[in-house]
Amino acid sequence: MNNILILYSTTDGHTLTISKRIANCLKTNSNISVTPLINCTKDDLKNNDVIIIGASIRYGKHNPKVKEFIENNLMILENKKNAFFTVNVVARKENKNQPETNPYLIKFLKSITWKPDIVDVFAGRLDYPSLNFWDKQIIRLIMYITKGPIDLKKTYEFTDWNRVESFAQKILNSSN
Numbered sequence: 119m120n121n122i123l124i125l126y127s128t129t130d131g132h133t134l135t136i137s138k139r140i141a142n143c144l145k146t147n148s149n150i151s152v153t154p155l156i157n158c159t160k161d162d163l164k165n166n167d168v169i170i171i172g173a174s175i176r177y178g179k180h181n182p183k184v185k186e187f188i189e190n191n192l193m194i195l196e197n198k199k200n201a202f203f204t205v206n207v208v209a210r211k212e213n214k215n216q217p218e219t220n221p222y223l224i225k226f227l228k229s230i231t232w233k234p235d236i237v238d239v240f241a242g243r244l245d246y247p248s249l250n251f252w253d254k255q256i257i258r259l260i261m262y263i264t265k266g267p268i269d270l271k272k273t274y275e276f277t278d279w280n281r282v283e284s285f286a287q288k289i290l291n292s293s294n
C-alpha cells in the first residue's frame with residue numbers, strides 16, 4: 119500500500135478537479151491525500167511514497183511558489199517516486215499538447231533541476247463568465263488571435279480526461 123500525495127497549485131480550481139480525478143484513479147491501491155502545494159510541509163513529503171505536483175499557467179507562468187517549493191524540497195522529491203503535470207489552454211492545440219511540444223512545460227523543466235519521473239500536460243478550462251472584466255477582455259483577445267472560442271457567455275473545457283486517466287495509470291504502474 120502506497121501513500122500518495124497530490125500537491126496542486128490552482129487559481130480557478132481546475133487543477134484541483136484534475137488532481138481529484140487522478141486521486142480517484144489511484145485510490146484502489148493507495149492512501150491518497152490531495153493538498154494545496156502551499157500548505158505542504160517537509161513532514162508531509164517524508165510521510166509519502168509518491169509525490170505528484172500539478173500546477174496551472176496564468177499569463178505565461180506557473181505560480182512562482184511552485185518553483186520555489188520544488189527547489190526547497192529537491193532532495194526529498196528525488197528520493198520518492200514522483201510526477202509533474204501542467205495545465206494550460208495552449209495545450210488544447212494538437213501541436214502543443216505533449217510534454218515535448220508544450221512551451222510552458224519545456225520552459226519550466228529547463229528552469230529547474232528536478233527531472234520528474236513522469237510528466238504530462240493537460241488542456242485546461244476557460245470559464246469566461248467567472249473572469250473579471252480585464253481578464254475576460256485579455257483572454258478573449260488571446261483566444262481570438264489563436265483561433266480559440268470567444269463567446270463570453272460560455273465556459274469551455276478542453277481537458278482530455280482519458281489522457282488524465284492514462285497519466286494516473288502510468289503512476290500506478292511505476293509505483294507497484
Ligand SMILES: Cc1cc2nc3c(=O)[nH]c(=O)nc-3n(C[C@H](O)[C@H](O)[C@H](O)COP(=O)(O)O)c2cc1C
Pocket residue numbers: 127128129130131132133134174175176177178179205206207208209241242243244245249253257
Ligand atoms: C487570467 C488567465 C490567464 C491565463 N493565461 C494563460 C496563458 O498564458 N497560457 C495558457 O495556455 N493558458 C492560460 N490560461 C488558461 C488557464 O491555464 C486555464 O484556464 C486553466 O484551466 C486554469 O487552471 P486553474 O483553474 O487550476 O488555475 C489563463 C487563464 C486565465 C483565467
